[in-house]
Amino acid sequence: MIKKIVYILCLVPFFVLGQKGIELDTVKQGKPYNTSRKSNFSGFLGKNEMVLFACDYLSVNRKKQELNLTRFDVNTLELLDERNLYTVIDEAYYNEPHEIFFQNNTVFLFSTLIDDNQEQRLIYVETFNEYGEKKGGRIIDSLNIDDEFEIRESQNKAGFILAAHNKFNNIFEQSIHLKYVNELGKIGWTTIVKSPVSLQNLKIVDFIFTDNSPVYILCDYGFDGLGQGGVREDNTDLLNNKYALWAYDPEISFLKEFDLRIKSRWINGVKLAINKKEQLILSGFINETRALTVNGVYSLIINPDLTVENSSYYKYKKSFFEKFVEPKKLDKVKELSDIQLRECIALEDNSFFVLGEHYYHYTDRNYDPRTNITTTTENYNFNSILVAYFDAQGNHMWTDRIPKFQHTINDYGYYSSFSTMQYKNELYLFFNDTERNNGKALNDYFNYDDLVFNRRFQITSVHINEAGIQSRKALVNTNNNFMLRAKPSLQVEAEHFYLLGEIGKSRRVFEVCPRD
Numbered sequence: 001m002i003k004k005i006v007y008i009l010c011l012v013p014f015f016v017l018g019q020k021g022i023e024l025d026t027v028k029q030g031k032p033y034n035t036s037r038k039s040n041f042s043g044f045l046g047k048n049e050m051v052l053f054a055c056d057y058l059s060v061n062r063k064k065q066e067l068n069l070t071r072f073d074v075n076t077l078e079l080l081d082e083r084n085l086y087t088v089i090d091e092a093y094y095n096e097p098h099e100i101f102f103q104n105n106t107v108f109l110f111s112t113l114i115d116d117n118q119e120q121r122l123i124y125v126e127t128f129n130e131y132g133e134k135k136g137g138r139i140i141d142s143l144n145i146d147d148e149f150e151i152r153e154s155q156n157k158a159g160f161i162l163a164a165h166n167k168f169n170n171i172f173e174q175s176i177h178l179k180y181v182n183e184l185g186k187i188g189w190t191t192i193v194k195s196p197v198s199l200q201n202l203k204i205v206d207f208i209f210t211d212n213s214p215v216y217i218l219c220d221y222g223f224d225g226l227g228q229g230g231v232r233e234d235n236t237d238l239l240n241n242k243y244a245l246w247a248y249d250p251e252i253s254f255l256k257e258f259d260l261r262i263k264s265r266w267i268n269g270v271k272l273a274i275n276k277k278e279q280l281i282l283s284g285f286i287n288e289t290r291a292l293t294v295n296g297v298y299s300l301i302i303n304p305d306l307t308v309e310n311s312s313y314y315k316y317k318k319s320f321f322e323k324f325v326e327p328k329k330l331d332k333v334k335e336l337s338d339i340q341l342r343e344c345i346a347l348e349d350n351s352f353f354v355l356g357e358h359y360y361h362y363t364d365r366n367y368d369p370r371t372n373i374t375t376t377t378e379n380y381n382f383n384s385i386l387v388a389y390f391d392a393q394g395n396h397m398w399t400d401r402i403p404k405f406q407h408t409i410n411d412y413g414y415y416s417s418f419s420t421m422q423y424k425n426e427l428y429l430f431f432n433d434t435e436r437n438n439g440k441a442l443n444d445y446f447n448y449d450d451l452v453f454n455r456r457f458q459i460t461s462v463h464i465n466e467a468g469i470q471s472r473k474a475l476v477n478t479n480n481n482f483m484l485r486a487k488p489s490l491q492v493e494a495e496h497f498y499l500l501g502e503i504g505k506s507r508r509v510f511e512v513c514p515r516d
Helices: 326-333
Strands: 007-011 040-047 051-061 064-075 079-084 093-103 106-115 120-129 133-144 147-153 158-167 175-181 189-192 201-207 215-219 242-251 253-260 266-274 279-285 298-303 309-315 339-346 352-368 373-390 394-410 419-423 426-434 457-465 468-474 491-492 496-503 507-513
Touching: 007 147, 040 496, 051 093, 051 496, 064 093, 064 309, 093 120, 093 147, 093 491, 106 158, 106 352, 106 394, 133 147, 133 175, 147 201, 158 201, 189 242, 201 266, 201 426, 215 266, 253 298, 253 496, 266 339, 279 352, 339 419, 394 426, 394 468, 419 491
Parallel strands: none
Antiparallel strands: 007 253, 040 051, 051 064, 064 079, 093 106, 106 120, 120 133, 147 158, 158 175, 175 189, 201 215, 215 242, 242 253, 266 279, 279 298, 298 309, 339 352, 352 373, 373 394, 419 426, 426 457, 457 468, 496 507
16 A cells, blocks of 8 residues: 655745566677776766767876776777876865766866865866867865865756755754856856754755756755764664755745655665656655664655655565565564665656665674784675666555675675666666576576676676566676676666776777667
């Protein structure tokens, strides 16, 4: 049964298994290329008619940094060239790259400039043309050393917004500084929005916007669960009224707050998305025990005029837990632990998916009395994927499990987790897996094989639509020896998705195109 969420609203005017659907076409593979060093691939930025853009970041120390703009031919996927965009902007400051974007055939690099005395920070934006040649640069803001800030680009790639606040501001009137930077890199409107209620703590969790929507800022208030001195006594507990949403309409200088609270339940994570109707979608997991666990999902849909279209939550039944827990343990499990909320993805028909991943990390320490040496091993586990589907009204329709087991040591999960591609009303997931899982039934939740230390891997593709999980198979032939870098392989446009494979210092780009 669908149940309703209770939301407390403060209004403040502010002035100043079914149909197969779409399948993937033949996957194109670029020519392998070598990197000069083991740099950190930061992801694909975008493309034009001729070139696909990506970047690599390498930081040795404050004095030695590189941010390479990497360009590929869009037809052959071969490496064209690399150009280091990092320069010392001002000798009186050291600068660190913060975010990089590609809009309007221009690369935007936002950096922080910090003086040697750690007393002042400047936000600087540089623009480069499609060849990596610098077009210009300017200071767009000045911040205190204790200010925290985030930069996001418009969902429809029409400019940027910088949001900043003071992390040690223990007064009861909290504020967020907002500044719009247009697609030419010039400052547009700027304002300060203040909380309509008394707050002692504030943290920006995320924010999202389009050029036609309000600016939606997800905030963490941290009201509850505080011990003496404002320190939480047990950081494994969730906070009942931890999250709030600030919605600011710059056209009329109006701020509206949504206090996200569900009676007798705790919200375990929030993700944001904007659908084709310019509605905001908030969704994530809930539980009833205040631990970092999952026993249901919720959703909230807000219209562009800041009215609530729908709010609901759904508590999982026994049939859900049967997919995740073996029968002999089923009676003892009421909630799932270690499920990390990853993404909320809006589809073309305004329905949406919420994705989570079973992730945990632990440390082994072994002491050898003969050598008096202690060995430390960091274990990373990125396991099964939880997929929840909601209709366009925000009602939960089904949740399923995609089994996987990725275990590595001392590598921060570099080749683990998954990447997603959305095309129309279809969703595709890509991750490193073992070939032995291809022939197993999609609902065979407990007999899948583990991928340990990335041995004998393949790149797997899973196809999902509104009817459920449709297929699980190898994305490329099984003799491929390039391991997927899943986390930075981001979708840069609607009909093309690019993945990066690595082996040592050698790389290869894969292009995935769906077909109707």
